[in-house]
Amino acid sequence: MRTEVVGHGGVRLGLRVEGEQNSRPIVFVHGWAQSAGCWAAQLADPALSERYRLVAVDLRGHGASDVPATGYDDPRVWADDLAAVLDFAGPDAIVVAWSYGGLVLADHIRVHGTARLGGLVLVGAITEIGRDRPGGRVGPLMREHMRAMLSDDPDVAVPALTAFSRGMVTRPVPGTQAQALLGASLSVPPVVRAALFRRDAGSEDVLAAIDKPALVVHGSADRVIEPSAAEYAAGKIPGATVRWFLDGGHAPFAESADEFDAVLRQFAEEC
Template sequence: MGRVTGAGGSRLAFRTAGDPQGPPIVFVHGWAASGAAWSGQLSDPALAGHRLVAVDLRGHGASDVPADGYDRPEVWAGDLAAVLDHCRAATGLPPVLVGWSYGGLVVTDYLRERGTAGIAGVVYAGALTEVGRDRPGGVIGPAWDGIMRPALSDDPEDAIPALTTLARRMTAAPLPGADVQRYVGDMLRVPPSVRKALFRRDVGSAEVLAAIDVPVLVAHGTADTVVAPASAEYTAGKISTAVVRWFEEVGHMPFVERRAEFNAALLEFAGPVANH
């Protein structure tokens, strides 16, 4: 674990693995998760030639929990910039950014505020790039049916069952009970106020996506019921450099359900991009 100082002085925790001098890949997790979500990538010898960094977003995991900033693109951009600057200083190389779920929006916020300079490429994995009512880059699926309101509740009797249901709905194939509990534990570590604040946004990204001029991989499960495949189609359709990789009969976590396949696709993408 390491730490950097993000926007407004918030301390952000991150996990590292792989070659300290290798081309960096920076992983950005989703709503109410943590960098631990990427354990299947950090521990894969096939990716060990890269410097692998998985950040805990503000309000998540071992990072600070400031009172505000969760609805401001410039704050997310400042946080992510601190991590990327750390990687560039350590390796002298531009990172590949991997955003999963809400992490895709955080990556897009970075591009909105800072552009693509110093970025080797972007991977959107089960990601949304917009949020708000009727935003086509943020279409959610039926996994949220009946649980959105209780998942944001302060009352543990409401929140814990809802978050457990969401964790079970993350994948198309059932997860082991211990894994479900680990994901629920990460969710509960995020205060209800933060879980709510992340959805208290309304932002489109059409112009941001259209301006991306670095290689992009859009990886999405065809059976994703958390972030609908339509969101991936929208994102890919806006980015001229995008290549789409569909994971058949896979849910919201292709990097878990099809770890080897996802990691191979990531390596196939990141290797040439990082050495460009």
């Protein structure tokens, strides 16, 4: 099912929803220049949808959501957007946040605390952003293609985004999903791709104040976000557990979907 909620400033946020309304919610937050479609394997997994209510959001400027001109550098905007999704999903939601989604989740906790959360899963995630922020260290693939991926010249941006999309994974991904990931990146306006990086935020105090179960998932061969970012988050969040996908890339939910879903189910049951 597709629906929408209204986030900060009246911005409409697209949602994809699977599972029964009275089931415990799992909310999925995608990364930079992606969409809710990246969670296709999870939304289609009956072992998840028959036990949980799965809610995947398109962040502002992405997917089916509105594309406002401003707000991408404001933590309260991201915090309020996620709050609207959590209000729709229901209480005690487990939030699964990938890549830039980890920063959105950190923003939510920074502004609203953990009251709406039942647990959190950081997947290849950053929790900080800015020069020399240990929780936001990007890898060589991101550094190599960053400037070109922000260009509004398609002859520059399309090859860079294609190389970036291919390099995110270390294992084969079904062709349809691989093309969907690339298509999602291309559909995000260049101005939005760039705006998401125009901020500076540390999250040490935010992570240290988390009082809900936390799982940090990261591919050991992730070339987009350094594994040290996962180590940083796990070291700051009290009681956090780390699950490494050995030789895995930046998107374990796509390249190792069955294993990822099993890990997520176990964490949800333990929560």
